[in-house]
Amino acid sequence: MxxxxxxxxxxxxxxxxxxxxxxxxxxxxxxxxxxxxxxxxxxxxxxxxxxxxxxxxxxxxxxxxxxxxxxxxxxxxxxxxxxxxxxxxxxxxxxxxxxxxxxxxxxxxxxxxxxxRRPPLQQEQTVLRVADLEMDLIRRAVTRAGQRIDLQPREFRLLEYLMRREGQVVTRTMLLEGVWDFHFDPKTSVVETHISRLRGKVDKGFERDLIHTVRGAGYVIRADG
Amino acid sequence: MxxxxxxxxxxxxxxxxxxxxxxxxxxxxxxxxxxxxxxxxxxxxxxxxxxxxxxxxxxxxxxxxxxxxxxxxxxxxxxxxxxxxxxxxxxxxxxxxxxxxxxxxxxxxxxxxxxxRRPPLQQEQTVLRVADLEMDLIRRAVTRAGQRIDLQPREFRLLEYLMRREGQVVTRTMLLEGVWDFHFDPKTSVVETHISRLRGKVDKGFERDLIHTVRGAGYVIRADG
DNA sequence: GAGGCACCGTGAGGATCCTGCTCGTCGAGG
DNA sequence: CCTCGACGAGCAGGATCCTCACGGTGCCTC
Incomplete structure (x- = not known):
């Protein structure tokens, strides 16, 4: 070290x-x-x-x-x-x-x-990668298996947040803070809605899902099943 | 905490x-x-x-x-x-x-x-280990012999409680307090039920059992037979 | 400034999953 | 052999999550 x-x-x-x-x-x-x-x-x-x-x-x-x-x-x-x-x-x-x-x-x-030892927040990196999913932070482009995926700004931030913490469970609260800048509970299903939309673009139509929900806790993005 | x-x-x-x-x-x-x-x-x-x-x-x-x-x-x-x-x-x-x-x-x-920040000993402990069973508290992931095990929230808490007290007999009352936040006797077999489920995931299919019953007292998690 | 469009949050409804309970059975210990 | 504790399957209620349609907002174009 x-x-x-x-x-x-x-x-x-x-x-x-x-x-x-x-x-x-x-x-x-x-x-x-x-x-x-x-x-x-x-x-x-x-x-x-x-x-x-x-x-x-x-x-x-x-x-x-x-x-x-x-x-x-x-x-x-x-x-x-x-x-x-x-x-x-x-x-x-x-x-x-x-x-x-x-x-x-x-x-x-x-x-x-x-x-x-703590999760190396893949800092300073211009390309994030999880399995065959790639996010180019500079070009703001996302591809999966070489295929382009169009994301809305919020969706992009959400995915970025998840990918930077690959394998780590991300709680709703963390997302509200990190992606929405909410410091309170909106009491609506904003997060779920956007996760749903993200899944529609990132996971739907592909062999294995990358975005997993952890009941009672939050979500993880992860390569393995 | x-x-x-x-x-x-x-x-x-x-x-x-x-x-x-x-x-x-x-x-x-x-x-x-x-x-x-x-x-x-x-x-x-x-x-x-x-x-x-x-x-x-x-x-x-x-x-x-x-x-x-x-x-x-x-x-x-x-x-x-x-x-x-x-x-x-x-x-x-x-x-x-x-x-x-x-x-x-x-x-x-x-x-x-x-x-x-407690006494430096148990500080920052993010991975619990008992024999070939591992629990990563941050990733909320459990593996045995390198193989992933999916646990429900309650099962997770239960296993965590046991692993933190490896080798120590844990009574039903302790579990009800620490895992369920029950400060009374529910007079049902909640604990047994969940131990059973946990065994199904953690011990079944492996050479040696880790979770042992201590009749009349409670349970222990332990590496040796 | 009007119209149109893209994006986003809301909320309802329904699907799914979790969890505690009951109950019949088993086995250890006396 | 009897009793009591432990086990595990099955079930139903409820919590949690997913999806969808809708409407508001702000931006762009004309």
């Missing part, structure tokens, strides 16, 4: 880097926020571990900038303080986890593994 | 409750501060989500009272206003986090998880 470590204190940095390397990871290091940002935007890291107090550009701003650049690499903050306010700030800036110094190295490792 | 939701607006409450349930949590609801306080002091919740504006007893006072009663359950406030002053007040009253309406449901979930 490739890890970006941004930490100004040389001693801490050496300690953490060594531990991570012993655990079999590749570690890139930066001593301030600016370098960190530069390396992070280069991409290719599975996780970044970022000190909050950094010269030139503090950790919070750095992660914000990285996110703004469209990089989704999970981030863990290291910090001296870990009050509620700090945590919230960190989460809002796009951080994924939080660790107060001093910390047990084992805990850092555990969190890194936890973050890296 | 067991969550206490205290919210007077029926619509919001329904929406949040549903979302949480979809995410696999058990939700207790209260419509005003008084009921909320009552339920909270009963204990047993991992997190409480509390509206600030509530009939009878506002959210702030409620959490203060809960804390005074010696209950440490983490609290998240929901609020229309979220100025700095309000935040400080909330934190001082013993709240742990703050969320301004309207909020993204995903955020609420993230914060709940962050707050409830």
């Amino acid at each position: 490739r890890i970006l470590l941004v930490e100004d204190d040389a001693e801490t940095a050496a300690y953490v880097a060594r531990g991570l390397e012993e655990a079999g990871h590749v570690v890139d290091r930066a001593a301030d926020g600016q370098d960190g940002l530069f390396l992070a935007t280069g991409g290719g890291h599975d996780v970044m571990v970022v000190d909050r107090m950094l010269p030139k550009l503090d950790g919070l701003s750095m992660v914000r900038a990285v996110r703004a650049a469209g990089i989704a690499t999970p981030a863990i903050f290291l910090t001296a303080r870990a009050g509620v306010g700090d945590r919230v700030e960190g989460l809002e800036a796009g951080g994924d986890d939080y660790l107060a110094k001093p910390f047990a190295f084992a805990e850092l490792l555990a969190r890194i593994n936890a973050l890296a | 067991r969550i206490l939701l205290v919210e007077d607006d029926a619509e919001t409450a329904a929406y949040v409750a549903r979302g949480l349930e979809e995410a696999g949590h058990v939700v207790d609801r209260a419509a005003d501060g008084q009921d909320g306080l009552f339920l909270a002091t009963g204990g047993g919740h991992d997190v409480m989500v509390v509206d600030r504006m509530l009939p009878k007893l506002d959210g702030l006072s409620m959490v203060r009272a809960v804390r005074a009663a010696g209950i440490a359950t983490p609290a998240i406030f929901l609020t229309a206003r979220a100025g700095v002053g309000d935040r400080v007040e909330g934190l001082e009253a013993g709240g742990d986090d703050y969320l301004a309406k309207p909020f993204a449901f995903a955020e609420l979930l993230a914060r709940i998880n962050a707050l409830a």
Whole structure:
């Protein structure tokens, strides 16, 4: 695993880097926020571990900038303080986890593994693929088995949402938030309706269905039966 | 995870409750501060989500009272206003986090998880395993010997409950509480019925049974014979 | 600005699936 | 051998989901 470590204190940095390397990871290091940002935007890291107090550009701003650049690499903050306010700030800036110094190295490792293990939101990808179904995000085109499928905007967003989470059950609530931007229950069958329409275009007439409903939970898109 | 939701607006409450349930949590609801306080002091919740504006007893006072009663359950406030002053007040009253309406449901979930972060051991466990039986909690998928097994919601919860207590005898009463939310004896064989169905899917056709009956006591899931 | 069209949300009706209950049978333990 | 608990098949009520037709809205064209 490739890890970006941004930490100004040389001693801490050496300690953490060594531990991570012993655990079999590749570690890139930066001593301030600016370098960190530069390396992070280069991409290719599975996780970044970022000190909050950094010269030139503090950790919070750095992660914000990285996110703004469209990089989704999970981030863990290291910090001296870990009050509620700090945590919230960190989460809002796009951080994924939080660790107060001093910390047990084992805990850092555990969190890194936890973050890296989670569903790789096929980010930065211009083509999503599930079985013989393809979605080209740039051309806004969808094909199944090479055959073109015309989708309405909402249908497109819905399918995209599903495909980005292949194999994962997606709840109605997640869909309402992610596809409709509803933050309340519309109490109608919007979701069902659109799933139905989507099925009509994506699954109907093909050998095996890709969109499956999980009763009481939501929907999944999945290649196998 | 067991969550206490205290919210007077029926619509919001329904929406949040549903979302949480979809995410696999058990939700207790209260419509005003008084009921909320009552339920909270009963204990047993991992997190409480509390509206600030509530009939009878506002959210702030409620959490203060809960804390005074010696209950440490983490609290998240929901609020229309979220100025700095309000935040400080909330934190001082013993709240742990703050969320301004309207909020993204995903955020609420993230914060709940962050707050409830239990002792690091069972944290982030997304795959349960007993012998060659695997349950992926995120994908809501179960496999045995690599072969997919489809489970109904209730069956899923039942199996999850058993697997989380591998090797431990689970009584009928525990199951009724933990899986069915029954706090009384239905005097029927619901449990037996579902165990039977579960066996049909999980054990039938495989070399060795995993689910064992302990006569007069309950059931265990266990790898060895 | 009128007319037409595409897209989307609504709601009803019906199909499907889940689940808890009953009941006859089985088998272990006393 | 008797009793009690456990098992599993079958059933019906109810929850959930699917589909369809309709109408509203906003955009484009003329």
